[in-house]
Amino acid sequence: MIELGVNIDHIATVRQARRTYEPDPVWGAVEAHLGGADGITVHLREDRRHIQDADVRRLKETTQIKLNLEMAATDEMVGIACATRPEMAMLVPEGRHEVTTEGGLDIVGQEARLKDVIARLRDAGITTSVFIDAEIPQIEAAARIGASVCEIHTGPYAHAFYEKGRDAEAPAVLAELQKIRVAGRAIRQLGMRFNAGHALNYYNIQPVARLAGIRELHIGHAIVSRAVFTGLREAVREMKALMVAAAANPEAE
Numbered sequence: 084m085i086e087l088g089v090n091i092d093h094i095a096t097v098r099q100a101r102r103t104y105e106p107d108p109v110w111g112a113v114e115a116h117l118g119g120a121d122g123i124t125v126h127l128r129e130d131r132r133h134i135q136d137a138d139v140r141r142l143k144e145t146t147q148i149k150l151n152l153e154m155a156a157t158d159e160m161v162g163i164a165c166a167t168r169p170e171m172a173m174l175v176p177e178g179r180h181e182v183t184t185e186g187g188l189d190i191v192g193q194e195a196r197l198k199d200v201i202a203r204l205r206d207a208g209i210t211t212s213v214f215i216d217a218e219i220p221q222i223e224a225a226a227r228i229g230a231s232v233c234e235i236h237t238g239p240y241a242h243a244f245y246e247k248g249r250d251a252e253a254p255a256v257l258a259e260l261q262k263i264r265v266a267g268r269a270i271r272q273l274g275m276r277f278n279a280g281h282a283l284n285y286y287n288i289q290p291v292a293r294l295a296g297i298r299e300l301h302i303g304h305a306i307v308s309r310a311v312f313t314g315l316r317e318a319v320r321e322m323k324a325l326m327v328a329a330a331a332n333p334e335a336e
């Protein structure tokens with residue numbers, strides 16, 4: 084069964100706009116769970132622009148579904164992850180001036196250091212994931228450093244989909260989807276779990292959810308945006324229904 088991890092960063096973004104106590108991401112996690120989420124994702128950024136350290140601790144204590152902590156591969160973040168022990172930690176690249184994550188992690192260029200980070204997380208009992216572009220050298224490097232999961236960056240696919248008038252059959256969209264498909268095959272052949280995420284929404288989700296062997300999709304901005312108008316539980320329910328319907332007719336292997 085395909086799983087949905089709901090990224091609740093932007094509940095904290097609204098809270099931090101006033102540096103106050105509401106809306107509370109922990110309430111968001113409960114609502115997402117009740118809407119059918121299989122997991123909760125938060126990105127504890129080095130600049131703490133949205134999610135705060137205390138949020139991660141409170142989520143770990145209260146959330147009854149899996150917690151996925153997105154983090155830069157720094158000593159500070161590894162320390163927080165090992166102390167908090169989320170079910171999964173995903174290494175992501177971070178730029179101080181980016182609005183959101185702009186690309187996948189370059190594992191090839193820093194294998195020895197990332198291998199050590201992955202080992203420290205694994206020794207703490209945390210499932211290790213890496214956020215990477217749909218490129219075979221990065222997938223092979225992920226396997227070499229001992230990652231258990233690869234989350235393929237779906238941003239290029241999502242941007243092509245939007246730019247081509249939300250036409251899922253446009254050649255540029257099909258080309259980006261094909262890169263994710265090929266990446267997924269390589270990830271599975273190397274014995275890792277095939278996840279995907281970034282900029283997925285209610286319109287572009289189904290071709291990705293149909294890919295052979297896809298296990299988990301992480302979606303935040305689109306769900307929290309819709310939740311402003313429908314409530315989070317309903318926004319999660321609608322996304323999960325689209326995913327499950329698509330995954331019921333998966334692509335052939």
Ligand SMILES: CC(=O)[C@@H](O)[C@H](O)COP(=O)(O)O
Nearest residue numbers: 092126175183184214280281
């Ligand atoms: C790794 C990824 O694709 C996103 O989840 C991103 O890291 C979320 O961070 P923001 O919520 O700050 O955009």
Ligand SMILES: NCC(=O)COP(=O)(O)O
Nearest residue numbers: 090280281282302303304
């Ligand atoms: N890792 C991707 C994620 O958690 C959600 O990304 P987005 O849907 O907020 O772009």
